[in-house]
Amino acid sequence: MITFDDVVKVYPGGSTAVDHLSLELPTGKTTVFVGPSGCGKTTSLRMINRMINPTSGRILIDGQDVAGQDDALLRRKIGYVIQHAGLFPHRTVLDNVATVPMLLGKSRKEARTAALGLLERVGLSAEFASRYPAQLSGGQQQRVGVARALAADPPVMLMDEPFSAVDPVVREGLHREFLRLQKDLGKTIAMVTHDIDEAIKLGDVVVILRQGGKLAQIGTPQELLDHPADEFVAEFVGRDRGLRSLSFDTAAGLPVRPLTADLLLDEAGRPVSWGDGEPTGGTFTVEDSLRLVTDLAITSPVGIAVRVDANGKADGLVPHHDLVDHLAERRAAK
Amino acid sequence: MSTYLSNNWETILTALRQHVWLALVPVVIGFVLALPIGYLGVRFPWLYHPLVNTCGVLYSIPSLALFVFLPVLLGTKILSPLNIVVALTIYTVALLARTVADGLRSVDALVVQSATAMGYRRLRRLIDVELPVALPVILAGLRVATVSNISLVSVGALIGVGGLGQLFTRGFQLFYTQPIIVGIVLSVALAGICDLAIVGLQRLVTPWTRYQRGAA
Numbered sequence: 142m143i144t145f146d147d148v149v150k151v152y153p154g155g156s157t158a159v160d161h162l163s164l165e166l167p168t169g170k171t172t173v174f175v176g177p178s179g180c181g182k183t184t185s186l187r188m189i190n191r192m193i194n195p196t197s198g199r200i201l202i203d204g205q206d207v208a209g210q211d212d213a214l215l216r217r218k219i220g221y222v223i224q225h226a227g228l229f230p231h232r233t234v235l236d237n238v239a240t241v242p243m244l245l246g247k248s249r250k251e252a253r254t255a256a257l258g259l260l261e262r263v264g265l266s267a268e269f270a271s272r273y274p275a276q277l278s279g280g281q282q283q284r285v286g287v288a289r290a291l292a293a294d295p296p297v298m299l300m301d302e303p304f305s306a307v308d309p310v311v312r313e314g315l316h317r318e319f320l321r322l323q324k325d326l327g328k329t330i331a332m333v334t335h336d337i338d339e340a341i342k343l344g345d346v347v348v349i350l351r352q353g354g355k356l357a358q359i360g361t362p363q364e365l366l367d368h369p370a371d372e373f374v375a376e377f378v379g380r381d382r383g384l385r386s387l388s389f390d391t392a393a394g395l396p397v398r399p400l401t402a403d404l405l406l407d408e409a410g411r412p413v414s415w416g417d418g419e420p421t422g423g424t425f426t427v428e429d430s431l432r433l434v435t436d437l438a439i440t441s442p443v444g445i446a447v448r449v450d451a452n453g454k455a456d457g458l459v460p461h462h463d464l465v466d467h468l469a470e471r472r473a474a475k
Numbered sequence: 476m477s478t479y480l481s482n483n484w485e486t487i488l489t490a491l492r493q494h495v496w497l498a499l500v501p502v503v504i505g506f507v508l509a510l511p512i513g514y515l516g517v518r519f520p521w522l523y524h525p526l527v528n529t530c531g532v533l534y535s536i537p538s539l540a541l542f543v544f545l546p547v548l549l550g551t552k553i554l555s556p557l558n559i560v561v562a563l564t565i566y567t568v569a570l571l572a573r574t575v576a577d578g579l580r581s582v583d584a585l586v587v588q589s590a591t592a593m594g595y596r597r598l599r600r601l602i603d604v605e606l607p608v609a610l611p612v613i614l615a616g617l618r619v620a621t622v623s624n625i626s627l628v629s630v631g632a633l634i635g636v637g638g639l640g641q642l643f644t645r646g647f648q649l650f651y652t653q654p655i656i657v658g659i660v661l662s663v664a665l666a667g668i669c670d671l672a673i674v675g676l677q678r679l680v681t682p683w684t685r686y687q688r689g690a691a
């Protein structure tokens with residue numbers, strides 16, 4: 142657990158970057174700092190590995206004040222990923238990844254072997270190992286940056302806008318892999334982004350900061366979407382927060398109606414189309430989100446979403462007035 | 476020409492050997508001195524401008540003036556090769572200290588930051604990251620310093636020491652073109668060979684510069 146205990150940072154010029162911040166980043170979870178430009182996100186992150194020292198207040202990692210620790214030794218236990226990756230241009234991909242293990246005293250051979258395994262983990266084949274950073278695309282560089290940060294298996298990772306320098310399609314892929322990796326590794330991650338969608342997608346906990354480095358709200362993505370603390374947060378999470386909040390609930394609790402003869406099935410029981418030839422426009426399972434069901438009900442030409450089981454066999458219908466009733470109950474229950 | 480060469484090859488070789496020695500010893504000493512001096516200009520940013528200005532002034536002192544003035548300052552004999560070595564070392568330091576500082580300043584701040592964040596201490600970061608990344612700039616400066624030293628050594632002939640430059644003075648004194656031609660050819664060849672050697676070294680130690688962004 143990383144604890145911010147009444148942390149203040151005032152830069153020499155007199156600007157307050159972080160203002161009496163107290164919060165906890167749970168162990169093994171991803172905490173995302175988000176907020177408008179200049180609200181102190183990077184400053185907050187860098188105080189964790191002492192790249193910046195707080196003006197007052199304390200930061201503790203598992204109860205230990207970082208202020209008492211040797212900078213370099215502390216940082217070797219904390220992975221760090223930045224926008225544009227900051228790779229060493231003079232080292233091959235493999236040696237970039239081997240950096241921290243070698244600082245920790247591993248032999249070159251050992252460090253390189255481990256590095257090779259890590260490249261694979263982040264989805265880069267061995268052919269990239271001997272390339273220099275200049276020979277990689279932005280997305281590939283970012284993967285190497287992540288592999289490098291993971292190399293010494295640090296319990297804590299700091300990531301400052303790690304995915305913002307790549308195009309949306311690549312970013313989407315990196316997000317998926319990030320979630321997959323984090324599910325395996327369970328690191329305590331502090332991430333910074335200015336993109337609320339990214340925060341909601343990747344964060345277990347989201348910290349919203351406002352101008353002047355003040356905490357606006359901290360909570361799970363769903364808490365922020367369902368119960369924004371004030372106008373600023375409501376505005377920041379977006380006007381479509383109601384719809385987005387549906388991403389966090391599955392269709393498991395959603396009642397369905399029995400199939401009707403209007404829905405044509407193939408011999409395996411899979412939906413083909415509606416009787417009048419209209420397409421079903423997609424299906425959902427109990428594991429899909431309410432957001433997907435809503436989308437299906439809205440876009441279906443007949444206003445009905447079709448549920449299927451794990452084998453793709455149709456097993457229920459949700460007309461869109463049923464969905465509206467369910468959403469109203471859901472809101473009332475919160 | 477061939478009679479001149481066969482009668483004088485010993486003199487020519489001695490002159491060439493002296494030329495190499497007078498030009499390259501200052502390069503080595505100057506480089507070693509310039510590294511810490513240039514680094515100070517980066518470590519303490521307020522030192523950078525005074526450093527650049529001082530280097531500029533030193534480099535603009537005419538070489539002949541320096542050769543003549545140094546014996547007074549150092550108490551050396553006017554004909555001592557030491558004067559040339561010291562003078563050229565001063566030029567080399569003036570040129571390279573600034574190059575080292577500029578090279579180190581050219582290192583991407585993100586690269587330095589990420590090295591720090593990974594747990595490099597200052598000295599090891601300098602040796603493992605900053606200097607290697609600055610090397611292309613530094614080696615380019617080294618080429619200039621080497622070639623310029625090789626041509627400056629000849630000026631020393633005017634005060635009686637000066638490797639291949641002595642062939643020029645002798646030629647002029649005797650109204651005899653052959654030593655002049657030999658002197659010119661050899662010093663140009665020497666400069667060319669040294670330059671190529673450094674380029675070769677650069678390719679060897681900075682293989683990564685061959686891959687420019689997007690041109691891989």
Ligand SMILES: Nc1ncnc2c1ncn2[C@@H]1O[C@H](COP(=O)(O)OP(=O)(O)OP(=O)(O)O)[C@@H](O)[C@H]1O
Nearest residue numbers: 152154156158177178179180181182183184185335
């Ligand atoms: N070294 C510094 N000296 C003085 N002021 C600084 C310094 N670094 C940051 N600041 C100021 O502190 C505030 C917070 O900066 P910080 O970099 O933490 O913001 P951020 O939330 O990361 O912004 P962005 O989204 O633009 O990266 C800003 O107003 C910035 O101008």
Ligand SMILES: [Mg+2]
Nearest residue numbers: 182183184333
């Ligand atoms: Mg920032």
